[in-house]
Amino acid sequence: MRLFNKALIKNIDWWLVSCYIVLIFIGWMNIYASIHSTEVASIFDLAGRSGKQFIWMAASIACAATILLVIDPRIYDSLSVPVYLAVLLLLIAVIFLGTEVKGSRSWFEFGPVRFQPAEISKISTSLMLATLMSQFGFKMSRFRNFASVAAVILVPMLIIIAQSETGSALVYVGFIFVLYREGLSGWTIFLLGMFISIFILTLTVSPYAAILVLAIVASLCNTIYTSRMKRWCMYYLPAFVVLGGLPFLLDYLNSLTDNPDTFIKGIRPEFILLSVCFIAIPFILFRAYRTRKPFTLLAVMAFIAGVILSFSTEFIFDNVLQDHQRQRIEVLLGMKEDPTGVGYNVNQSMIAIGSGGLLGKGFLHGTQTTYGFVPEQSTDFIFCTIGEEWGFVGAAAVIMLYVFMIARIVISAEKSREAFTRIYGYCVACCIFMHLFINIGMTMGIMPVIGIPLPFISYGGSSLLAFTILLFIFIALKANENHNFR
Template sequence: MRLTEKGILKNIDWWLVASYIVLVFIGIVNIYASIHSTEVSSVFDPAGRSGKQFIWSIISIACAGLILFVINPRIYEGLSLPIYIGTVALLIAVIFLGTEVKGSRSWFELGPARFQPAELSKIATSLFLATVMSQFGFRIGRARDFISVAAIILVPMLIIIAQSETGSALVYAGFIFVLYREGLSGWLIFLAGMFIALFIITLTVSSYAAILALAVIVSLCDAAYTGSIRHWLKIYLPAFAALAGIPFLLDWLGSLTDNSEAVIKKIEPLYVLLAAGALAVPFILYKAYRTRKMFTLLAVGAFVLGIVLSFSTEFIFENVLQDHQRQRIEVLLGMKEDPTGVGYNVNQSMIAIGSGGLLGKGYLHGTQTTYGFVPEQSTDFIFCTVGEEWGFVGTTAVILIYVFLIGRIIIQAEGSREAFTRIYGYCVASCIFMHLFINIGMTIGLMPVIGIPLPFVSYGGSSLLAFTIMLFIFIALKSNENHNFT
């Protein structure tokens, strides 16, 4: 039974609503600050970005009202599959029918407005994940169930990558927090993080260093899990120390002769390492099989997979990633410097944030902001506007509001009596967290520039509307649940 308006108002989590309103307000005033000297003189002028964002905020609040007072929250679970299928169809259609913007064909033009299906796909994926994972008998540890949820996440993610929207696709990695909450082994998350580190070490140092580091970590984890740390210290540690010295030994031996054709100068350290691994792995596998140590077998499998990834890194980097993505990663990892090219945005953003000091330069008094030194300052780099004009205090306040919002969603989700609401709540929190982490990371040079908006704050109607719908669906689900159990 749908609640009366009085019952709905009573059960709404007003802390979440207040956090939302504050963030939207912060977004509008800072969007105006980023363009006031070049576009318009009034924050509400519809010709400027701040005025357009204000209009979108009214539309978003109207949608929030429909979600809270008109739409029955019980329909979401039943409609999650058709919503998901429809969104995937839109993601495919936009590749062929959409408008190309900055090298990415991911936008539909609807008259004066533009719409990005990738924003809605996060809502659809969250709803469908919650539906599938809340079914009776679902177990994330069972292969069939894990494959089903992995497919739900990967299908839209891969399509978005095909649109050249790597940033939007990266947000889907946040769903791993949802899977972990519902029982996914922490070892799998650790493994994913290890492979990312392996990719970075291979690019910045060498395959030799990456594979040796992988062997150390995998063997140490296996020793910790099987209770054989002493054995690891006695056998493995000296072996790894010896292998670490191989490149230096070969260099020294090579320096003893001037003959460029000497065999010692042609020996690659990596081949020595692989030969040592080829000798050790069969022995380790045989011993693990005899002693029924399944974790050791899995560890060896992870090690072999890591070797394949390390050897694939150069191919992926050179042939899969696009030029601008490759350049941004190179600048981020310090492989090259380009302060006037790819690194320009980040450098100017960091200058803006740093120049704000403790209390900032004052509203509408930011020089980096006023004179337009930071491109995309009202969208992807809106956080540097806050940093320059409101200083450390202002940026800390904004981050704390996000922390409160995400924390409140998680607390409400944990207190839910219905699995669907709990899982959906974690999906919402994960999406907001990933956007927050990546966006702020971009502005301070800790993440590559991949075009991720700051939720509720960055300029962009489709982003604001999508996050509003996502958040208020959760608020409506909790409001309805609170009424049913009071």
């Protein structure tokens, strides 16, 4: 513990603190707007969500002050391992002992208070990553170090998925940007994006289209890396043009006969494509071995992994994902229309945002808000309240506040002299960014509805408290560093 230190206070990033205060105040007003009615007449009414959120705001500000003025920031590095393990135990325990809320067993309930361990898991994982990656001699290129970091991220992520909290688990994908900053190859991020694209292409078009695109991208990446673009244009490009027309040729041949037992009827184009690729692969590998091109081997392995994913997509979609998750993905990808069912929330949210116009309808004057057309409007869909009542200008201002906060965290982290502070700062920025991107994306219909709060704004005590702790630990670390190195 430490006493009140005037010199240390001067080194606090008051811009970040001010941004935090403005965001939670905006959240409080919009929570009240989303539940405003004759039954909840006052914003301070403790029977309503705005009154309860005010209590959580006071508790969060008190917690922030304690982190800044009382707790010694040097303790976070030494406590990261026991805190991480303790949170893992909580994540496991909540599956068996927690309360089920909307199909997810991820909450502990203590009287009127609910607590979600998945929220504080972001803090413990960030601290653990900072401790692990700031150790002397750590290199992301070493398999042992990479495996350790991957385990730190994947273990809580998989446990949270087991709680049916896919949205909270998806936030952990953002940590890949932290790993990239600390030396992870950019090809890893590219592969992740490619595999997501393969999954979507297989669902929306066909396995053939997904495998063909994968083959083109894998060959192009290898060609660019080995500087053999002329060879690719001479040999690969014509082959891909022919293979691209194969489904149309088969459809034409099928149209020439009505006999369902003909040989042509049973041919699947993806199997022809795979046959061509797997005949070519041994020759490609042999040439790579002779010319000492190890990247070619990696490209072939990525292609094979993508093929396996493509043929596993249907099984994953039908047997791994839950019904509501499948329905939300189908609506998002345009595979089916459901404006009154699964797509109702998103449609009403977009109507609310669009009706706000440039300057909005005014505080407490939103019709979609007042009449409760958008479910979960004070939590997951609170951004549509901002869009309707504050308009484009207000919504853009809120987004700019987040952009400013994230950019300032990243810049401050990059200037840090201590690796622990730098890595933790990047973790904080990634967590806030992922929540911001997913939440606003789902309210505007460009992301599936997965139930994730807007940081500092959405209603919820455990979310507000967790993000407050996450942010102010970084502010305290940075203030302490500036104080020591001034």
